[in-house]
Amino acid sequence: MGCDLSLTHAFDQVRELWLSMAARDEITEQTLEKFTQLLTERFARYAHLRGAVVLTDVTAELAEDFITARGRSRHGHVTEAAVATMHLRRSVLRSAYRALREVGLSDTDPTRDIALPPRTAGEVRPLSEDEVIDLRHQASFVDRPSRHGAAAALALAGGHSGEIGHIRVADLDAAGRRVWMHGSTKTDPRWVALDEWAMKTLTGRAQFVAARQMRATSVPGARLAVSDHHASDGHLQARACVALRDLLIRIGLADEPDVKPSSITAWAGVEVFEQTGSIQEVARRLGLRSLDRAANVIGHTWREPTAGAVQQEVPGA
Numbered sequence: 001m002g003c004d005l006s007l008t009h010a011f012d013q014v015r016e017l018w019l020s021m022a023a024r025d026e027i028t029e030q031t032l033e034k035f036t037q038l039l040t041e042r043f044a045r046y047a048h049l050r051g052a053v054v055l056t057d058v059t060a061e062l063a064e065d066f067i068t069a070r071g072r073s074r075h076g077h078v079t080e081a082a083v084a085t086m087h088l089r090r091s092v093l094r095s096a097y098r099a100l101r102e103v104g105l106s107d108t109d110p111t112r113d114i115a116l117p118p119r120t121a122g123e124v125r126p127l128s129e130d131e132v133i134d135l136r137h138q139a140s141f142v143d144r145p146s147r148h149g150a151a152a153a154l155a156l157a158g159g160h161s162g163e164i165g166h167i168r169v170a171d172l173d174a175a176g177r178r179v180w181m182h183g184s185t186k187t188d189p190r191w192v193a194l195d196e197w198a199m200k201t202l203t204g205r206a207q208f209v210a211a212r213q214m215r216a217t218s219v220p221g222a223r224l225a226v227s228d229h230h231a232s233d234g235h236l237q238a239r240a241c242v243a244l245r246d247l248l249i250r251i252g253l254a255d256e257p258d259v260k261p262s263s264i265t266a267w268a269g270v271e272v273f274e275q276t277g278s279i280q281e282v283a284r285r286l287g288l289r290s291l292d293r294a295a296n297v298i299g300h301t302w303r304e305p306t307a308g309a310v311q312q313e314v315p316g317a
Contacts, residue, residue, distance in 0.1 A: 005105055007047060010055050011040050014099040025197035026136040031129060038092040055106055063093055063110040083117050087128060090114060095130035118258070119299045125258045126266035126298060132156065134251040135264065136197055145204040150225040151243040153198035153205075154179065158268035158285040160187055161244065161261050165226040165236025169206045172224070174199070187287035269298040 015036055022032045046066050052058050067089045070078055081089075093111045100106040118125060127135065135156075139149040154164045162184040171180040173191075177199055183189035194202065202224060209222045226239045244261035245254075253259045269282045276282075283294035295301070 005055050007044060007052060007055065007058070010100060010105055011044060011096070013103050013105060014096045015040060017099045017103055018095075021133070021137060024140060025195070025200060026140060027133050028195065031133070034088075035092050035095060035129075038089065039096050043089075043093065055100070058110050060110045060113060064114050067093070067111070067114060067116070083119055086116050087119055090116060091128045091130035094128075095133055098130070098134060123258060124260045124262050124266065126270045127259070127263050131251060131253065132264075132267055135247055138250045139201070139247055140197075145201070145208040147205070147225045147227065148243045148247055149201045150205040151240055152247055152264065153194070153201040154225060155244055155261070155264040156268055157192045157194055157198050158265060158272075158287070159192065160184065160265055160287070161240045162233070162237045163187065163287075164240040165223065165231070166233075167224050169209055169222050169224060172202055172206050174203055174206075181287060183287055188289060190284065190287050192285065266297050269294065273298050273300060 018027055018032055018035065021027045022029065027035075043066055046069070047058060047062065050062055050065075052062060067086050068081055070080055071085070090111050094109065097106060097109040097111070101109075135152055139146075139152040142149065151164055154167060155161075157179065159167070159179075159181050163181050166182045167179060171182075173179065176191075178191045178193050179202065181187070181190050181192050205224055209224065212222075223236075225243060226236050231239070241261045244264055248254060248259060248261070248263075265286065269286050272282050272285045273279070279291050279295050279300065282298060283289070283291055286294060286297065288294045288297070
């Protein structure tokens with residue numbers, strides 16, 4: 001990289017790239033505001049107090065100190081940083097350094113070797129917020145609307161790999177900004193709302209698939225994320241998993257043992273829980289019939305386990 005750059009200039013460049021990604025709906029307005037504040041205000045102030053002026057002053061030690069720094073509770077007491085808070089801080093810095101690499105200002109990442117306690121106790125973890133941003137970004141960098149983008153949009157909306165391959169052009173309700181998930185042996189059928197990026201991605205894919213059809217009457221039967229029209233359930237699921245795994249490879253998560261295609265779907269549950277605080281809403285979005293399973297997917301301990309406890313069914317499911 002070139003000569004040392006001030007943190008102020010570097011973070012301005014990050015913000016500009018984030019703004020352009022937000023304009024393409026790869027970053028939500030809520031995430032943009034949250035990430036920008038954490039980077040340009042909190043981290044910038046923390047780094048300044050530690051004597052960091054240029055990019056090379058930001059060491060792994062400084063980044064870790066910021067990520068794990070104690071803070072004040074809502075009652076004004078100084079407390080240890082919560083696991084979720086530490087993960088958010090690390091996500092912001094990781095996303096910022098990905099942006100710096102993209103604009104050619106840095107080829108390092110001081111958070112690379114910073115390990116944090118897992119947010120979940122299971123074998124598969126949900127993607128973090130910065131990883132979702134990177135996933136959308138990579139899925140958007142194609143010459144044409146691809147099945148990879150469609151698979152990512154459906155998974156980020158709450159679709160499971162066993163459902164994604166079945167979803168057809170006719171299942172997309174553009175007017176209602178939603179898509180119909182057919183369900184599976186383990187999940188219930190349901191309508192799932194789509195955010196701006198998913199809407200654009202799936203609408204573009206639907207138009208592309210329609211244009212490839214020899215006859216307009218065959219369009220409603222065309223699948224969005226899988227091109228095999230007469231494949232078995234197992235083959236459709238495998239094709240969806242391959243598309244999602246390809247994207248995980250692109251964003252550098254191929255070697256993380258707790259990251260699977262289902263990590264993308266799990267993020268949708270985390271997002272719903274952060275917005276609503278309701279395990280029931282998580283279960284409904286993901287089509288799960290058990291509140292315990294929904295809580296496990298997002299790594300939330302919603303009640304103390306008891307001996308011989310029976311799983312709770314989702315009311316109204």
